[in-house]
Amino acid sequence: MRSAEFDKEQVLRAAMTAFMEKGYAKTSMQDLKAVTGLHPGSIYCAFQNKRGLLLAALEQYNRDRGNELQGLFAQHTSARAGLAAYLTHVVDECVSCDPQKLCLTQKALNELAEQDEEAQAILSEQCAMWRNALCSVFERIAEQGELTGTRSPLDRARSLIVSIYGLRTFAHTHPEPQVMRDLGAQILKDVCQ
Amino acid sequence: MRSAEFDKEQVLRAAMTAFMEKGYAKTSMQDLKAVTGLHPGSIYCAFQNKRGLLLAALEQYNRDRGNELQGLFAQHTSARAGLAAYLTHVVDECVSCDPQKLCLTQKALNELAEQDEEAQAILSEQCAMWRNALCSVFERIAEQGELTGTRSPLDRARSLIVSIYGLRTFAHTHPEPQVMRDLGAQILKDVCQ
């Protein structure tokens, strides 16, 4: 027997950022070799092929983001304050223009959704998990009496996801940071109304 | 002298759909040859290279979409009714799952924005044109007294763009058509409020 030398999470995070910066198609095995420090054979031994590495990276990214979101909301007793902080966080990521702060799920959704059924299934499920998490948040906000209107938490969660996807795409046109912040504030208003 | 044999618009529309379906990186010159009916040399003679063909296709797509939008709004004397029809149209495109009804601007923005400065400049300008067109729409809606609240037409236009970008990305997870329609209806409400 012999166990792998490399740290799988570390390798997947390196691959993640490569895929985020260049997209899946334009990220070459050379890039992946350089970024992960693994030789081609090791990558194929551990992940089958380039696509396997992507799928594994997608799962890792989803885990990381899930933990990040949970940690952020744990810091606030007011669920609505947590949501505000979350939206601010998303806007800050958009404004930073740091390719490492893009969303791999969204990037993959746009690049591969209509091309790769298996990737699409994974991404759809991840999106559903995200929606459920946000749905719980709106349920908590409702319990705390911070919600106007009659929309269901599920509807609100979906609207919020749509808005965040939209924000990230819109950010690629490099609008002024204040514009992005205003958009974020408006989304918060609309979705809690 | 000798003029080109092919119809430039027709070639660009063929290239457009190829780029929309597969993305820029994954669309090969072979694909483009097959779709446009042009031999490699002709493409290079007319558009410099693959990237030149993309940039030309982006411009053509923008012209086509601009005309489409103008035509749609011309059918309605009530600007708000026009906006409702427009949103319904966008949702229908999303629901159809037809790769030919994707938005090339959005696809390119997601794939190339952080990679190709020139493409990004073109796309940012096209996005600004779209924003201005929608801004005019909101001004007309305001004149017709169909707007609640105090938000400026420009802010509303930006929010609408964000929402439409988001809708198109969200659609890749294949939600039920009714969900998409509800999201569209909610966006219309929020943005006119």
Place this chain on the structure above:
DNA sequence: GTATATTTTGAACATTTGTTCAAAAATGAG
């Protein structure tokens, strides 16, 4: 310590990639 099993290494592979080019064809001007 030896044997076994698995990973690592890195060169090599066949394809596919975007691009070029020279010859042939065809257009329009005079």
Place this chain on the structure above:
DNA sequence: CTCATTTTTGAACAAATGTTCAAAATATAC
């Protein structure tokens, strides 16, 4: 018709692509 110019053709190119493989290295089990 003739000339000049430009496009079309399609084979060919070098470079880069994802992948494979056999040998070497090394960790674990006994």
